[in-house]
Amino acid sequence: MPRIALAPIDYLILFIYLCFVVGIGFALKRHMKTSSDFFLSGRSIPSWITGLAFLSANLGAQEVMGMAASGAKYGIATSHFYWVGAIPAMVFVGVFMMPFYYGSRARSVPEYLKLRFDEKTRGFNAVTFAAMTVFSSGISLYAMGLLLETLLGWSFDASILLSAIIVLCYIFLGGLTSAIYNEVLQFFLIVSGFLPLVYLGLRDIGGWNQLVARLQTTATSQGYAAGAYTSSWRYFSDASLNPMGVDWFAMVAGLGFVLSFGYWCTDFLVVQRAMAAKSMAAARRTPLIAAIPKMMFPALVILPGMLAIAMTTTGGPLELPRKPDGSFNYDMTIPMMLGHYFPPGVLGLGLTALMASFMSGMAGNVTAFNTVWTYDIYQSYIRRDASDSHYLWMGRMATVFGIGASVAAAYLATRFNNIMDFLQLVFAFVNAPLFATFLLGMFWKRSTGHGAFSGLVAGTLAAALHHGMSLPKGAVAGIKGGWLGLAVTYPSEMAQNFWTAIWAFGVCFVLTVAVSLLTVPRVESELAGLVYSLTPAPKDENLPWWERPGPLGAVILLLVVILNILFW
Amino acid sequence: MGLDLRIPIGLLLGIIGFLLVVFGLVSDPSLYQRSLGININLIWGSVLLLFGIVMVMLARRAAGSRS
Numbered sequence: 001m002p003r004i005a006l007a008p009i010d011y012l013i014l015f016i017y018l019c020f021v022v023g024i025g026f027a028l029k030r031h032m033k034t035s036s037d038f039f040l041s042g043r044s045i046p047s048w049i050t051g052l053a054f055l056s057a058n059l060g061a062q063e064v065m066g067m068a069a070s071g072a073k074y075g076i077a078t079s080h081f082y083w084v085g086a087i088p089a090m091v092f093v094g095v096f097m098m099p100f101y102y103g104s105r106a107r108s109v110p111e112y113l114k115l116r117f118d119e120k121t122r123g124f125n126a127v128t129f130a131a132m133t134v135f136s137s138g139i140s141l142y143a144m145g146l147l148l149e150t151l152l153g154w155s156f157d158a159s160i161l162l163s164a165i166i167v168l169c170y171i172f173l174g175g176l177t178s179a180i181y182n183e184v185l186q187f188f189l190i191v192s193g194f195l196p197l198v199y200l201g202l203r204d205i206g207g208w209n210q211l212v213a214r215l216q217t218t219a220t221s222q223g224y225a226a227g228a229y230t231s232s233w234r235y236f237s238d239a240s241l242n243p244m245g246v247d248w249f250a251m252v253a254g255l256g257f258v259l260s261f262g263y264w265c266t267d268f269l270v271v272q273r274a275m276a277a278k279s280m281a282a283a284r285r286t287p288l289i290a291a292i293p294k295m296m297f298p299a300l301v302i303l304p305g306m307l308a309i310a311m312t313t314t315g316g317p318l319e320l321p322r323k324p325d326g327s328f329n330y331d332m333t334i335p336m337m338l339g340h341y342f343p344p345g346v347l348g349l350g351l352t353a354l355m356a357s358f359m360s361g362m363a364g365n366v367t368a369f370n371t372v373w374t375y376d377i378y379q380s381y382i383r384r385d386a387s388d389s390h391y392l393w394m395g396r397m398a399t400v401f402g403i404g405a406s407v408a409a410a411y412l413a414t415r416f417n418n419i420m421d422f423l424q425l426v427f428a429f430v431n432a433p434l435f436a437t438f439l440l441g442m443f444w445k446r447s448t449g450h451g452a453f454s455g456l457v458a459g460t461l462a463a464a465l466h467h468g469m470s471l472p473k474g475a476v477a478g479i480k481g482g483w484l485g486l487a488v489t490y491p492s493e494m495a496q497n498f499w500t501a502i503w504a505f506g507v508c509f510v511l512t513v514a515v516s517l518l519t520v521p522r523v524e525s526e527l528a529g530l531v532y533s534l535t536p537a538p539k540d541e542n543l544p545w546w547e548r549p550g551p552l553g554a555v556i557l558l559l560v561v562i563l564n565i566l567f568w
Numbered sequence: 569m570g571l572d573l574r575i576p577i578g579l580l581l582g583i584i585g586f587l588l589v590v591f592g593l594v595s596d597p598s599l600y601q602r603s604l605g606i607n608i609n610l611i612w613g614s615v616l617l618l619f620g621i622v623m624v625m626l627a628r629r630a631a632g633s634r635s
Binding site: 009012013016017020023024027028049181184185188189192196200203204340341342343344345346349 | 571573576577579580581583584587588591592595599600602603604606608609612613616
């Protein structure tokens with residue numbers, strides 16, 4: 001792919017953005033007086049800000065570029081990652097789970113596990129989560145350095161060090177509040193940077209109807225039915241009928257239930273944003289507010305991919321770059337379209353939006369890491385009774401360490417790409433059963449700490465076992481699976497991932513129930529505020545309907561159903 | 569937390585919008601062959617500038633009603 005040349009105005013836009021980002025950190029520095037200010041924003045942030053931050057923390061560049069790449073690979077079915085794999089879980093966490101996270105006054109998700117279950121369950125979750133956030137942040141940094149080197153010819157070292165220093169600056173100074181404020185800024189920048197791209201691409205191809213017509217040609221040229229790229233559900237009766245290689249059950253149970261609820265309902269990176277809200281009602285509204293723009297995001301990030309593959313396979317005017325082996329390099333969809341359609345000026349805005357998405361992903365991971373490290377590891381196991389100012393200092397040191405470890409992980413990825421693949425695989429095994437633990441913890445008062453811990457460990461082992469005994473079609477045994485032998489072959493890697501999650505959830509759920517029934521539960525008085533049946537429902541009758549989580553969630557779910565039907 | 573976020577959002581988008589408008593007015597029209605002949609800097613810059621002004625005005629009005 002040819003390099004993109006930036007004009008002075010492009011650099012000026014990038015420079016202005018970076019000044020604002022650091023400026024927000026400086027503006028908030030004087031408000032960081034206690035550890036609660038630094039880690040929890042003093043629980044003082046209005047819901048429109050926490051809502052957009054909840055969305056933005058997940059809007060890293062892997063999301064923006066990855067979803068465009070998936071749009072090119074799979075077409076409109078990529079919207080399942082939003083309309084099936086995100087919105088229902090966001091509504092569920094807002095309506096049903098946030099009262100326990102926020103109401104229990106837990107300072108983190110692992111701390112909720114401590115309050116509800118026991119120390120060993122918290123420790124398992126805290127240590128794996130802290131390690132995972134650092135590596136995720138490092139992978140984000142590595143991807144950004146690689147992209148800027150490929151696209152602009154910038155030095156890999158300079159790119160990642162500059163980004164790391166800027167993220168370090170604004171989190172060190174302003175803590176979680178600074179990260180949240182910058183995530184909202186990044187949200188507006190990402191939308192304003194990519195909207196003109198969608199408009200120009202659609203205009204170039206001749207509008208939506210022309211795009212659909214061209215994608216029908218694309219589908220038939222690849223051996224699928226004409227509507228395979230433009231129908232989200234019609235070809236999911238059998239995995240072989242759609243480009244994803246997944247059937248409806250794996251899609252609904254694997255992505256729509258286990259993986260999406262596991263991420264949106266238990267991942268501290270996103271839940272932390274809601275826990276910073278100024279009241280219980282604001283915390284419950286946070287994921288619901290995030291769900292509204294989230295359901296529109298396919299138009300912003302998937303549509304460019306669909307435009308790119310339609311143009312590439314039906315005679316232009318642009319063509320996706322290819323890898324050395326001749327296959328399409330789908331990951332370069334967004335950068336290629338930015339370079340193709342944007343003149344200097346908006347090109348600077350588009351690239352700044354791309355940088356913003358990398359930085360928001362990294363900042364989200366680092367703020368989650370410094371909180372879990374300080375509260376759930378350092379305060380719990382290393383130094384229990386220090387002063388609040390000591391924990392504030394430790395939070396800042398954890399930020400420095402988190403950024404340093406992210407940079408180290410980025411360099412590790414340059415040397416040993418397979419190690420990073422392996423680590424991501426291990427973290428996927430750990431995450432897969434998590435939702436079963438939380439579901440039983442919040443909605444079944446009989447579940448016990450021994451049950452939760454043994455369920456988590458068994459679910460993780462089940463995920464590893466399933467992966468070790470299965471392979472996607474055409475793959476070689478190794479990092480893709482099959483390292484214990486071959487019991488089942490899946491039509492695609494995505495189908496294998498979904499079924500791995502289903503098995504992990506199932507084993508964790510069954511074993512947690514079984515062990516809980518064999519062990520002594522905690523007395524009910526200790527579980528008030530932690531379990532559904534022992535917690536009074538939050539009062540919100542005096543609020544207008546659009547501020548009440550129940551009615552607002554119902555409207556959002558109705559809109560998602562309509563979207564699924566429209567693009568059926 | 570003592571900082572109305574609408575102000576930095578409005579200022580950032582307003583400044584970027586203003587820069588795009590100015591650049592759109594002074595740049596060579598041949599630059600816009602890439603963007604299908606549309607002066608995307610002028611059009612999108614105007615939208616961002618307007619959005620930025622509205623955000624700052626909303627923040628100032630909210631500050632006025634609080635004091």
